Amino acid sequence: KAGVTQTPRYLIKxxxxxxxxxxxxxxxxxxxxxxxxxxxxxLQFLFEYxxxxxxxxxNFPGRFSGRQFSNSRSEMNVSTLELGDSALYLCASGTxxxxxxxxxxxxxxxxxx
Amino acid sequence: xxxxxxxxxxxxxxxDSSVINCTYTDSSSTYLYWYKxxxxxxxxxxxYIFSNMDMKQxxxxxxxxxxxxxxxxxxxADTQTGDSAIYxxxxxxxxGFKTIFxxxxxxxxxx
Numbered sequence: 001k002a003g004v005t006q007t008p009r010y011l012i013k014x015x016x017x018x019x020x021x022x023x024x025x026x027x028x029x030x031x032x033x034x035x036x037x038x039x040x041x042x043l044q045f046l047f048e049y050x051x052x053x054x055x056x057x058x059n060f061p062g063r064f065s066g067r068q069f070s071n072s073r074s075e076m077n078v079s080t081l082e083l084g085d086s087a088l089y090l091c092a093s094g095t096x097x098x099x100x101x102x103x104x105x106x107x108x109x110x111x112x113x
Numbered sequence: 114x115x116x117x118x119x120x121x122x123x124x125x126x127x128x129d130s131s132v133i134n135c136t137y138t139d140s141s142s143t144y145l146y147w148y149k150x151x152x153x154x155x156x157x158x159x160x161y162i163f164s165n166m167d168m169k170q171x172x173x174x175x176x177x178x179x180x181x182x183x184x185x186x187x188x189x190a191d192t193q194t195g196d197s198a199i200y201x202x203x204x205x206x207x208x209g210f211k212t213i214f215x216x217x218x219x220x221x222x223x224x
Binding site: 004031033035041042043045048050055056058090092096098099100101102103104105106107 | 143144146148153154155156157158161163201205210211212213214215216217
């Protein structure tokens with residue numbers, strides 16, 4: 001079974017630009033969660049999608065958005081990039097069940113210059 | 114509130130036991146997890162425990178849960194250099210459909 005695939009692996013952008021990150025979950029998984037990882041803040045929850053519906057959202061500004069497609073693939077978008085958005089963005093897939101075990105991709109390392 | 118706290122660093126000698134501790138605040142959490150992150154990689158689920166259990170053992174890993182004190186620990190027996198990584202404690206917020214992570218404990222294993 002293929003794992004969680006995140007693309008691209010690395011991104012370099014400049015302030016003010018926007019970026020779209022992609023995540024393909026494990027086949028059969030309907031839940032996709034996104035996290036931002038920085039050295040100072042650890043893992044911060046961005047949002048979770050299940051069957052194309054956002055079920056929860058973390059405390060991030062509206063510049064951070066996401067969506068999920070009918071095939072469970074998910075994208076997240078960050079508009080008007082700021083230097084502080086530089087981070088490792090991790091996607092995790094799960095069954096969406098009560099014992100939700102998360103399976104993580106390798107992440108997208110975003111650098112904002 | 115939702116918060117998971119753990120110490121940032123732990124250093125042990127190869128062959129010794131490692132104990133990583135964690136405290137959480139959400140008493141309604143049903144599942145608690147330990148994830149491992151190696152350099153340049155995402156997180157990997159190591160083990161998990163249901164909230165009505167006190168202990169779970171899985172080969173070299175032992176998880177202890179004190180629900181009254183909201184304290185979770187991970188013991189790694191016979192720690193090896195390959196165990197050097199960041200270990201994350203996490204709790205499942207069932208109602209919110211989200212898993213909340215601690216900041217991670219960086220384990221250094223000295224040969």
